[in-house]
Amino acid sequence: MEYLGYVASIIIGLSLGLIGGGGSILTIPILVYLFKINPEIATSYSLFIVGITSLFGCISHYKMGNLKVKSALYFAIPSIFSILIVREVIFPKIASTIFSIASYQVSKNFLIMIVFSVLMIAAAVAMIRKTKNIPTPPTTNYTQLGIIGFIIGIVTGFLGAGGGFLIIPALLFFANLPMKQAIGTSLLIIFINSFIGFGGDVFKGISIDYKLLFTISIIAIIGMFIGTYLSKKIDGAKLKPAFGWFVLVMGIYIIIKELFLN
Known part of the structure; x- marks a missing residue:
């Protein structure tokens, strides 16, 4: 299973390079089910893996002129506060066993995997659905961008997920960025x-x-390098639905495994 995990790790970077997100969606299941890492510890591992991979993606997109640092900072700085609040204050206070129903115990690790699977399914549906062109405002709304950043930081802090599929729509709508710049800027935010x-x-x-x-x-x-290279030749929009179905199946599998197979 560990060797399969190493092979699957390529997909983490491939997804980030091709469509600007999805890496964190895959990282937690790979760490938990293939490398047998405790879900709580896996959230920490995920932050590093997705962060360092996104950094290299940032460098590539910077060279292509797809990085908007000001928008990234307005988004990332509020996120930093919410991440630290969740991981340093709230997360340690959540008991290992949250509550019990008869002889069935709901643990922190169970909650992490169930919430993560729900996020996977939601992200998958967003990828599978045909999206309409989002009307963009004439100027960047930095206040709303900061508020959205704070909210997405909560997701990042709790699940160890970069939140690319949440960040990119926010940058498209509130920062008035074209798709390629939203992807590049999203990678910088994920890294920070x-x-x-x-x-x-x-x-x-x-x-x-x-x-x-x-x-x-x-x-x-x-x-990531393979994905960035392929992104110049393959339309990421065509790959999103296929990747979405893959993520959907994984999300459903996690729910079934956590509820019935443990």
Whole structure:
């Protein structure tokens, strides 16, 4: 299963390079089910893997002129606060066993995987559906951009997910960015948010297998370069529905596994 996990790690970067999101959607299931990492610890690993992969994607998009730093910072700075609040204040106070129904116990790890599977299904539906052109405002609404950033930071903090599929629509609508610039700017935001969250976890003294973490990250970065290269030749819009069906199946599988197969 571990070797399959390494192969699957390529898809993390491939997705980020091709369509600007989806890497974090796959990272948690890969870590939990293929590498057998505790879901709570996996959220920390995910932040690093998605963050470092997004950094390399940022560099590529910067060279292509697809990076809007001002919009990224207005979005990312409020996100930093919500990420730190969730991971350093709220997350540690959630009990290992949240509540019990008869002999059935609902644990923190169970909650993480169920919430994550719901996010996967929601993201999958958004990818599968044909989206209409979103009317963009004449100017960037930095106030609303910051508010959305704070909200998405909560998702990033709790699930260890970069939130690319939430960030990109926000940049399209509130920052008035074309699609390619929204993808590049999204990667910068994901990098900032992910590393702030991971840095907070390291400061807390969380136990990390750095050899495994770096190995998965390197493979994901290779996938990112492949995805970025292919994005110049393949229309990402055509790949989104296919990837969406894949994510949908995985999300449903996680729910079934957590509810009935554990």
